[in-house]
Amino acid sequence: MIDNVIFLIVMVAVPVLCFLGSRADAAEQKEKTSKASLKMRRKPHLQTRNNR
């Protein structure tokens, strides 16, 4: 009984954690990419020109 319960907990936890980890990593990478592109867009000379 205990063995089965723990087996089920582990076998549910492993794929769920894989899914959540993968999603969080993808979100982090996306954020990193968007930050980098934002940084590019906010380059000082461009920013000054936009302000004008």
Add this chain to the structure above:
Amino acid sequence: MRDLLLIGLFPVLLFYAIKRPFIGLALWLWTSLVPMQTWAFSFATSIRWNLVFALATIFGYLIMKDKPKVSFNGVFILVTFLLFFATLSSFFHQGFDPLVWQGYERFFKAYLFFVFVYLIVDKKMHVEALMWACVLSITATAAKQGFKVLFSGGGHVVYGMSSTFNDNNLSAFATLVCIPLTLILISFYKQKFLVKVALFGAIAISILFVLGSDSRGGFLGLIVLAFFYFINSKNKVPILFGGVVVGAIGISLMDASWFERMNSIADAGEDSSFMGRVTAWKLSVLMAIKSPIWGGGFDAIAFRPTWESLLPYWNMLSFIPTPYPSKGHVAHSIYFQVLGDLGFIAFFIFFAAVLSSYNKFARFSKDKSAPEWIITVSMFCKIAIICFLVAGAALSVAYNEIVLMLMAVAAKIQIIHARHLQQKMEQPPLEKDKFDHARSEQKGSKHRRAKGFPNL
């Protein structure tokens, strides 16, 4: 039924292992610490899960687009030197050939895992995945038996949990080292009440498992762990209360034989089990003296012709009184294991790597400039290394994935922290550059206006 579930999960896990190598690394560790044969018993065990996840991780790493930048530091170089000594030691061994190469294979697999932890781990999430792998393998397996200890009123006889940790002492050791790693996850999930409660429950059951294992080394390690956790924690009162409650429940479940066994720690000199260990330690020292550069090879003193060849030198260590050995021994200590197996140089290399890792964790756990997660990971990994050094003093567990993982994490944390500091340092000049650039633009516009050009 279990096998069907596992086979159903297999493609999903494989997909994630290739897609995200850090998940592959966690699955590699998960299947390495506790093999799938522990979870299922039929056709699912015909798959070589560990090998498949290791290959998937390596493949995933090779096709990964933004690989973390790698710079090799002291710990990495020391562990690589250790592999070099282990390789030469295995070629010039004096032990039983299949046993030596089996030990080498185990060490090489652990080293390969170390290398990929070093190459792949680059942020908090990656460290967290490895901690989950430890909890869902060692702690979960310990929980199965910990509940049995609880429900049987301490009557359950604890057995080994895997081929690596194949007896009560080794299982208690692994469980003990995983307790600080579970505490890391608790501090990461402060806001998630249910996860936090489940992890605290897992720790309580792990403590029962260690107590129920009848392992004296495990019991000593538990006391050391409790002491270091207590002195390093901020919330001392709740921890003291929780520790007293769990400890009282655990000890109330133990019978008279358990108390007798623990009391025998005080008069170890009269204990036959302990004296057997001293004999094994003496054999390991003699092996290292006989072959100081390469040692005898993995588990050499377990081989009859080898330990018999050491008997003429037995009186060299006569200041430690022990009977003559009558059978082969394993080293029964991480210190004497490395010394006897790989010789004096490898002994210093191994413990230089362990102490360097400890030193890094100790430094970052007090470094206010480090991110919060690095401080937490460093503090608990430091305690895990102390557990390894204390509980491992009477066990042959020097080369295993958990210890090498801790070393790789220590090395990587140093790199991540250095990068963090560099990013911090780079920020002010960037702001300054922006300001200078804006000023030059303004000057440019004035210049343009003066020349009669329109402002854009």
